[in-house]
Amino acid sequence: MENARARRFAPTALMLGNLVTGCSVLAPAGMLPELARGLDVSIHAAGLLITFGAVTLCIGSPLTAWLTSRIDRRTLLTTTLAVLALGNLASAFAPDYTSLLVIRLVMLAVGALYTPQAAGTAALIVPAERRGSTIAYIFLGWSLAAAVGLPLITVIASRYGWRAAYGEIGVLGCISFVLLLLRLPAGLKGAPVDLKTWRAVGGNTTILLLLAITMLQMSGQFVVFTFMGPLLGKLTGAGPDAIGTVFALYGICGFLGVVFATRIVDGWGPYRTSLLFTCLLLAGVTGWAIGAGTLALMTCGVAVWGLGFASTNSMQQVRLVAAAPPLASATVALNTSVLYIGQAVGSAIGGLLFARELLHTLGFVAVGFVAVALILLVLTRPRPVALAAA
Numbered sequence: 064m065e066n067a068r069a070r071r072f073a074p075t076a077l078m079l080g081n082l083v084t085g086c087s088v089l090a091p092a093g094m095l096p097e098l099a100r101g102l103d104v105s106i107h108a109a110g111l112l113i114t115f116g117a118v119t120l121c122i123g124s125p126l127t128a129w130l131t132s133r134i135d136r137r138t139l140l141t142t143t144l145a146v147l148a149l150g151n152l153a154s155a156f157a158p159d160y161t162s163l164l165v166i167r168l169v170m171l172a173v174g175a176l177y178t179p180q181a182a183g184t185a186a187l188i189v190p191a192e193r194r195g196s197t198i199a200y201i202f203l204g205w206s207l208a209a210a211v212g213l214p215l216i217t218v219i220a221s222r223y224g225w226r227a228a229y230g231e232i233g234v235l236g237c238i239s240f241v242l243l244l245l246r247l248p249a250g251l252k253g254a255p256v257d258l259k260t261w262r263a264v265g266g267n268t269t270i271l272l273l274l275a276i277t278m279l280q281m282s283g284q285f286v287v288f289t290f291m292g293p294l295l296g297k298l299t300g301a302g303p304d305a306i307g308t309v310f311a312l313y314g315i316c317g318f319l320g321v322v323f324a325t326r327i328v329d330g331w332g333p334y335r336t337s338l339l340f341t342c343l344l345l346a347g348v349t350g351w352a353i354g355a356g357t358l359a360l361m362t363c364g365v366a367v368w369g370l371g372f373a374s375t376n377s378m379q380q381v382r383l384v385a386a387a388p389p390l391a392s393a394t395v396a397l398n399t400s401v402l403y404i405g406q407a408v409g410s411a412i413g414g415l416l417f418a419r420e421l422l423h424t425l426g427f428v429a430v431g432f433v434a435v436a437l438i439l440l441v442l443t444r445p446r447p448v449a450l451a452a453a
Contacts (some may be wrong), residue, residue: 069323073188073246076245077204079243080143081205082143083239084178084205085212086216087171089212090232091113091400092113092292093214093220093292094228094292095226101226102226103264110413110414113406114414117165117406117410119168120403121175121406122123122176123173124322127273137166137185138185139389140184144240148233148234148235148240150234152168152230153166154170155227175403180396182198182395193329194445196325199374199377199378202376202377203373209318210311210318213310213311215231217303219231220283221303221304240287257262260300263387263390264387267386269443270390272439274397274398276379277402278402278408279431280433281376281404281405281406282404283401283405284429285405286405287426289410289414291306291411294355294417294425298422298423299356301358304443313366313369314369316366320374337379338440339409340370341433341436342371344372349365350362351365351429352426352429354421380395382443383395408425412436
């Protein structure tokens with residue numbers, strides 16, 4: 064009875080862990096001006112906290128999936144959350160930029176485990192027919208990180224400093240660690256990941272296309288997202304409260320998008336659901352690019368963009384699991400890895416453009432990335448099953 068109850072609440076505990084992970088990864092984007100002033104560096108240099116962090120995550124995700132595939136999932140995930148919590152608390156006391164960067168890289172090298180392993184663990188605790196909606200639900204944590212965590216980080220950092228914001232994330236991580244320890248059943252293990260698994264992944268064209276879509280979607284978004292706060296300030300004169308409101312709208316719409324995706328994916332199928340939300344993503348980023356300079360138009364673009372940002376990634380996870388269930392441990396880890404490659408590529412390109420004051424160009428570069436992702440998505444349309452001859 065107790066084990067069944069634990070399993071019933073396990074997806075929620077996993078989702079809250081993604082909230083902590085999302086806040087840990089996204090935090091610098093919500094307080095770039097405060098970090099730049101407090102650490103006496105440029106906004107471009109502060110943005111490199113995201114770029115270098117993403118590089119660490121993209122390398123760490125498949126590597127740690129291989130090294131830890133035989134470890135009990137509860138032990139693995141709770142240890143990861145403990146490191147994230149301690150890393151954020153340590154960040155609050157970092158004396159300078161170099162120390163903060165080193166703490167962040169070490170923290171995220173371990174944190175790379177959480178999101179792919181949480182998605183893989185979902186497949187072990189729910190029936191196959193509920194797998195798609197459960198994975199989408201677990202990714203609500205990332206939506207909440209943008210809807211609640213990022214605006215709070217912006218507000219706290221602008222009023223009390225960036226150290227207080229890191230402390231907030233650290234406390235949240237401690238709470239999430241306890242919940243996961245209490246609710247996730249022991250004895251869960253996925254299929255071991257070995258070299259044969261990676262060869263099988265490399266020979267699957269559909270999986271490779273899906274991974275490319277993830278990278279392009281994320282690259283396009285992070286060209287703008289990394290510098291969204293400073294861009295709003297420079298292009299429209301928006302202050303911290305207005306920027307926090309835009310971040311909140313982005314996250315709330317992301318939350319609503321994932322809730323809707325969770326409701327329709329089992330009926331519509333992951334391909335059609337993914338197509339819908341990628342179109343919304345493209346429409347929103349296009350709205351930002353065309354409306355750059357006008358706060359109302361940029362805010363409307365962010366709202367539409369938000370509907371698609373988390374839903375597209377959760378659908379990518381669902382599609383990868385469905386494309387080759389025996390390879391799920393590897394493909395979900397690789398999807399997370401290319402997601403972070405996209406973050407690194409997008410934030411690096413955005414940083415170069417921002418440093419050169421090409422503020423309007425950022426939006427159109429983002430549109431180009433997402434448009435190519437949509438084209439590849441259409442190419443992965445499932446073929447109808449041929450009817451057998453009578």
